[in-house]
Every structure is written in structure tokens, then in C-alpha cells.
Amino acid sequence: MAEVESLLNPFVKIRRDLHKIPEIGFKEFKTQKYLLDYLSTLPQDRFELETWETGIFVKIIGKNPKKVIGYRADIDGLPIKEQTGLPFCSEHDNYMHACGHDFHMSIALGVLHYLVFTPIDDHVLFIFQPAEEGPGGAEPMLKSEPMKKWMPDIIIALHIAPEYPVGTIALKEGLLFANTSELFIELKGKGGHAAYPHETNDMVVAACSLVGQLQSIVSRNVNPLDSAVVTIGKISGGSVQNIIAETARLEGTIRTLNEDSMVKVKTRIEQLLEGIIVGYACEGSIDYGSMYHQVFNEEELTREFIEFAKKEPGIQVYSCKEAMTGEDFGYMLKEIPGFMFWLGVNSTYGLHHAKLNPDEKAIEKAIKLLTNYIRYKGSNE
Template identity: 70%
Template sequence: MNPLIKIRRDLHQIPEIGFQEFKTQAYLLSYLKSLPQQRISIKKWKTGLLVKVSGLNPRKTIGYRTDIDGLPISEQTGLPFSSVHEARMHACGHDFHMSIALGVLTFFVENPIVDDVVFVFQPAEEGPGGAEAMLESAEMREWMPDMIFALHIAPEYPVGTIAVKEGLLFANTSELFIDLKGKGGHAAYPHQTNDMVIAACSLVNQLQTVISRNVDPLDSAVITIGKITGGTVQNIIAEKARLEGTIRTLSPESMGKVKHRIEALVKGIETGYECEAVIDYGSMYHQVFNTESITKDFINYLQQGTDVKVIECREAMTGEDFGYMLKEIPGLMFWLGVESPFGLHHAKLTPNEAAIDVAVKVMTSYISFKGNQA
């Protein structure tokens, strides 16, 4: 078996959620210690790692980032190497991302280039967000890359395909939690209560007007309420209700406008339903904005120097905290085709493992090109 496929399957069995990636970190360290150590330096950061492969005569540092956490999803793939952690799954492909990163790292240990290459094994991408904090850490500041690259698996594209674009690739995202507190009571005496189920339903309907009436039709934004909870039993009017959702916009300015309008609507609910409301935006991710000059160079290199199919894709409303790194460091992220019949965050996601070698070949070739340039 291809050793990187074995690594992927091992990691697939031990998914852990953000800042709880203890087994994952230990597995990565064990593999790294099996490599020749002459050019490797390792730093721990919380449950993540930074690994520097020293170059022959370094003039700059090239960064490569992978996320390492899983999702709170119960796997339904039926694979013989399914998750052994209850209600945990690598349903966003981070097992693929790590395996590819280890493949690229191993190549440069065995085939050093002129420049240093720093590999960032980042925890908590799915939440609460590890990129921004890791970027600000003393450990990463000491090994700050001059440019940085990352990828994300794409179930909708076939193996052998890379999809990328200059500029905006992924949206600005924010979680949204709204807690409502009114006055509960007996179902037979609604006039003596302030029903938070009614208030929550009204608020959900009002939230749907934010995009249609407050965002430029030529712009794009999304508010999704994915979960509502309220009340205790069928014959008690609910004292409390909670809405949980997400906001996604194609610009930081639109995110500010959307939040301002949400806050105004919530104040109206407080007045109209005589209740208290608390808004929590949870984790917020900055847009993934690919550096235009580097992305042009990357696309040109792929088209002239490799046999992968390059698609210049559209921006997507997905979120990725790699955007914080690109906000400070020039670089890019791209989609890697893995042709799964089920999509990201699905309990039956089954990416094609042949894509691992495709990505390793592309990234070792391109980083070698960049790291040996005069």
C-alpha cells in the first residue's frame, strides 16, 4: 500500500475536534521522528505543530499549511478504516490534507532545496479557529513564511483537477447565536406570558429580509439559521429560545452591514415581544483572498509544467480560517479534485485517495521551483 494512503487511513480513524487533537498531534510527531533529523526542526503550538525543513542556502521561507481537526459528525461511510471516535469524523478532508503535507515534507527532507520550507499543522480550523491565534504566536513569528500555500479537497471535481482563482476564493464567515428570554407559563394562559417560540419564529422570518433588502443585489451574502431550540414540554409556553446559524458575505464591508441590520431587528424583537435578547457571533473567519501575482504564476506553472487540469473557478461561500494567514502573508489556496459522490461535511464523504499523489507531485514540483529561484 502507498504509505501516504496508510497514513490517511490511520488519521481518518482518529478525528478530534478543535484544540483536542492530542492523538493526531502524537501521530504526526511519531511520523516526523521516523524521518532523518538533520534538516528537521519542530515546535509545538497547543495541539498543532510547526516543522521547518532547512534549505541548503536559505534566502526566504516558503510556508505550507494543513488543518488537522475533524468534525462532530457520526460517520456513515461503512469503510473498514472508519472513525473509532464516537460522533467524530474527518468529514472535511483534513485527513487528506495532513497526508499530503507529510508527503510534501518527506520529499524536501530527502530532496532539500535552497530555501527553508515551514509546514504549519494547524488545529481548530472547523472551530473555534486556530489560524489567527497561531499566526500571532511566538513560535510562528520566529519562522514566519515569506509566502504560504494551502489546498482544500473538492468532492465535485475529478481527480487530476485543480480549481483556483486570483483574488477572492472563500467568503467572510461568522457564526450567529441569538438567545431570547421572555416569560413562560401554562399553555392555557398565553396572555400571561411572553412566548419565545413565537418571538423566535418572527425573528427568523425577519432575518430573511436582511439579504433581500439590505445587500446590494450585485453583491452576495447569506444568512442561514440551521438550528432552533425552545421550550421544555408541549403544554408549557417557552420562556427561552435559541437560534443558531451562520452569516457569509463576499466582502468585510457587507459583513458589517449585515450584522448592523441583524442587531436592529433583534432590538425590535426585544421591544415587540417584551423580552431580552443576546447576540453572540462566535467564530469569525476572514475571507480567503489569493495573492494575484502568485496565483497567476501558479496557474501558468501548472499549465506549462504539469499534466493536471486547471480550472479557473468562481468564488464560493465556504469559509476557511486560512484567510487570516493570507491577510498577512502572500500566497494562495486551491481546490483539489477528489470526486466524491458526497460533499464536504457529509457523513458519507468518500474522497478518492488517488488525489493524494496528485497533490504531492504538484506541490513538491511548484515549491521546488519557487525555492530554487534566484
Template identity: 70%
Template sequence: MAQSPFVTIRRDLHQIPELGFKEHKTQEYILQYIHTLPKERLEVKTWKTGVLVKVKGKTGQRTIGYRADMDGLPIEEQTGVPFRSSRPGMMHACGHDVHMSIALGVLTHFVHHPIDPDLLFLFQPAEEGPGGAEPMIASEEMKEWMPDEIYALHVAPEYPAGTIATKPGLLFANTSELFIDLTGKGGHAAFPHETKDMVVAAAHLITQLQTVVSRNVNPLDSAVVTIGKLTGGTVQNIIAETARIEGTIRTLSAESMQKVKKRIEALVQGIEIGFECTAAIDYGCNYYQVDNDPAVTERFISFMKSQEDIELVVCKEAMTGEDFGYMLKEIPGLMFWLGVGSDYGLHHAKMNPDEKAIEVGIQAVSKYFQSLSF
């Protein structure tokens, strides 16, 4: 049995992962493929390293949007597959190669089988950071082609290949990066009284940060404050003049995000006073919650349940973050999980999606968009 051309595309893209707003080869690959398609119904624009493609419908009275993200992650791949990343220290460990191949499959189908609405395919850069969705939707290119509804999927290693899972309302959390830099006074380990030790200050702050969720967030709400990295000092007998704490914040409401940040800022101010140091907080990349439109999602779920070859799961919300939330903030639509049955999860060096999910994704989205032709 011949390999699907969209599996081949996925493998090609898998070999050239690029970081946010540096997806030059990926953009070139997508444009080259699109240029092989019949051009009568196609209009193409670029935005930064992204691509916008409109497939003209029979009437064009409405526009349906579909978004696929493009960037990879700074991870050294350990899958051992023959089409592994050709770029040291970079990998498509979040499935964006699968996302793009499915989008190209759906696009190709409707170039040859047009429906009443126009279709707008958005190949969006920088989902992993610093965030491409918010500036893309605010761009002049997008304003000219603003869709009436918008859709996207994300691979889910925990579900069997081809399973579709979603829910009305909140699906993904609000997220924020967290970077805290502490500066004191270094010195010889034998004379601690002449220094301001930032390793000790950082240790106290990390412990205090663990109280934010347990003591400052309503138990009926949900939030996460995780510190994933601590750096400080130079060698074992020098008291550290600086320390850096890096982590992430996740909440199920925008209001809780602001409350958590306010509490973090108060704790940091206390550290400044208590340890006679200075501190700087940087929240880095922030993503708005993915909030699926209830009416659109119920229609989508009803359609997928009617398909004999689709396993539809109504799932719970997750603390994952996705900048597609900024698009759903402006346009009614939804995101759904697509199972890819991998033993290793998202952002893991051994994440290896089952490629059978690609054809399922193409067929499911194509059939659903066909049902919107009215």
C-alpha cells in the same frame, strides 16, 4: 501494486478524528512520523496541539510556508469503509486527514531533496472552530519562523480526483456564526395573556432575518444568512420562556459582514420591544475571507497549466469559509481546491474522498515548490 505510505497515513489519521484544540493523538501521530525522517535538515516545534516543522534549504534566503489543518467534525460517520472513525460522533468529514497526509508527503520529499529556500510546514489545529490560524500566526513560534509566502489546499468533492482549481483574489467568503438567545416569560398554554411566548418571537425573528440579504444587501454583492437550528420550549402545553436561534452569516466582503450584523442587531432590538423580552447575540467563530495574492496565484496557475498531468480549472469564488484567510491577510500566498471526486460533499457523514488525489497533491505541490528554488 503496493499501497502508498501516505494513503496509509491518511487512513490512520481518519480513524482518530479530534475536535479543535483537542488534537492530542493527531499531534502525537505527526510527531512520531516526523521523528522517523533524517534529522539533519529538520527543526520541530509544537504550538498548542499543532506542529511546526522547518526543512532547511540549501541557502535559506527565503522561507516558503505550507499549511495543513488537523481537526475533525462532530459527525457520526456513515461511509462504511473498513478504516472508519474509531470515535463515536466524530469524523474527518472535511478532508483534513487528506490535507495532513499530503503535507507529510511533501515534507518527506524535501527532506530528501532539499531546495534553496527553507520550507515551513504548519499543522494547524482548530480550523473547524474555534479557529487556530489567527492565534497560530500571532504566536511566538510563528513569529520566529515567519514565511515569505504561504500555500494551502482544500479537498473539493465536486471535482474529479486530482483536479486543481483556484483563482486570483477572493476565493472563500467572510464567515460568522450566529447565536441568538431570547428570554421572555413562560406559563400554562391556557393562559397565554400572562406570558411572553419566545417560540412566537423566534418565529417572527427568523422570518425577518430572511429580509436582511434580500432588502439590505446590494444585489450586486453576495451574502447569505442561514438559520440552521431552532430550539425552544419544553412540552406541548407550556408556553416557551426561552428560545435559541443558531445560524451562519457569509459575505464576499468584510464591509458587507459588518452591515449584515448591524441589521441583525436592529431586528433583534425590534423583537425585544415588540415581544417584551430580552435578547443576546453571540457571533461565535468568525473567519476572514481567503484572498489569494494575484501575482502569486498567476504564477501558480501558469505553472500548473504547464504540467501535462494536471487538470487546472480557474474557478469562481465560493461562500465556504476557511481560517487560512487570516494567514493570507498577513502573508502573500494562495489556497487551491484539490478534486477528490466524492458523491457526497464536505461535512457529510458519507463524504469519502478518492485517495488517488493524495499522490497528485504531493507531486503537484512538490514540483511547484521545486520551481521556486531560485
């Protein structure tokens, strides 16, 4: 295995190293150390570095800077038990890079490496962001001191796309990813013996009723020309088969393609919960958990990038539709002009799947594309 790895593109090897050590949001301690160790091998006079929580800011110093170009890569993994069978699979039980952030990091390091040794006119700020999968690192990172000091004038990011072949990218102007919010609902009634239901307030029954009502929101409270999703992915309640449940918990997600619809959906959820509280004589509460702002690609920069990418050898550009996926990069795009694009990686299994296995040939293609674009964008001649 060591002999084979020695022949790999160094950034493929980096991806494999990172794939072994997935960590969840704000606990990416090994990941941060790995990145810092790599950065320590580069000429230290060519960049400035600051850490923030488990994230890292790296500013490549430009030769004749007039602006700062930002590039963001997320670094956290997911609480998923890997089932790929790969020789470099996760060494952390029940955690996996199932969303491709190992790819995102290795690609960012590849571009950074090149720019350190071949500087351009403008500064380039690399942002290695923790906690994209939750509870959300982009919004607090925007407010951090390093970000305020080195605030980019434009910002770029990518996300792997299993459904597209290697050598392709996909994007569009305007809305790319949805507004998203977690949803947690707690119900508390009165438990008791299964033989005496009339003396209880059964929260399993209340929860089932609420789930059915929640599914009416999209069909009856959202404009048919808009798009929204309300999904309950987990229900828990009760303790044993012959005791009526005193409590129940619903866990889910809300996704909308505009901010107004998110407000309307949440308002309706709260109204339905009030009805359950009255109808089942119980207590109820809502927690929206992590909320992500929509990813909205700035039109002019996106058009420019599309035209640039079309001229790059070995790259095919697809025009895609907006997706209901969520990405906290949307918070950065809310404050800084920029764009995100999908990178084709040709995997049979999709994002967040235990068998996701992206094609590593996409790493070199992404490094070349982004390096060339940042060089083009950062030239002041």
C-alpha cells in the same frame, strides 16, 4: 487487510490511519502524537520542530536560504457520525474527517518527506494547524512565537473539492472564499401554562418572527450586486408541549463576499433583535462565535502557480468562481502573500457529509504537484 495496506502508497496508509482518529478543535491529541511519531522517523538534523497547542511547526532547513516558503495543513475533524462503511472508518463515535483534513495532512507529510531527503535552497515551513472547523486556529497561530520566529514570505494551502475529478485543481486570483461568522441569538421572556398565553411572553413565537425578519436582510439590506447569506440552521426553545416557552435559541451562520457587507448584515441583525425585544417584551443577546476572514489569493503568485500547474503532467487547471465557504486560512493570507486552491477528489457526497469518500488517487497527484512547485519556487539559482 494488513496485506492490502502494505501495498498502499505510504501516504494513503497515513491518510487511513488519520481518518480513524478524528478530533475536534484544540483536542487533536492523538492526531498530534501520530504526526510527531511520523516526524521522529525522519533525519532530525534536516529540520527544526516546535509544537503550539495541538499544532506543529516544522521548518525544513534550506541549503542556501533567501526566504521561507510556508505550507499549511489543517488537522481537526467534525462532530459528525460517519456513515461511509469504510474498513478504516472513524473509531471515535460521532466524529469524522468529513472535510478532508486527513487528506490535507497526508499530502503535507508527503511533500515534507520528500523535501527532508531532497533539500532545496530555501527554508520550507510546514504548519499543521488545529481548530480550522472551530473555534479557529489560524489567527492565534499567527501570533505564536514559532510563527513570529519563522514567519513565511509566502504561504500555500489546498482544500479538497468533491465536485472536481481527480487530476484537477481549481482556483482564481483574488477572492476565493467568503467572510464568515457564526450567529447565536438567545431570547428570554416569560413562560407559563399553555392555557394562559396572555400571562406570558412566548419565546417560540418571538423566535419564529425573528427568523422571518432575518430572511429579509439579504433581499432588502444588501446590494443586489453583492452576495450574502444569513442561515438559521437550528432553533431550540421550551421544555414540553403544554408549557409556553420562556427561552429560545437560534443558531446560524452569516456569509458575505466583502467585509463591508458583513458589517451591514450584523448591524441589521442587531436592529431586528432590538425590535423583537421591544415588541415581545423580552431580553435578547447575540454571540457571533467564530469569525473567519475571507480567503483572498494574491494575484501575481496565483497567476504564476496556474501557469506552472498547467505544465504539470496529469494536472488540469480549472478557473472557478468564488464560494460562500469559509476557511480560517484567510487570516494567514491577510498577513502573508499566498494562495489556496481546490483539489479534485471526485466524491459523490460533499464536504461535511457523513458519507464523504474522497478518491485517494488525488493524494499522490497533489504531493507531486506541490513538491515540484515548492522546488521551483525555492530554487535560488
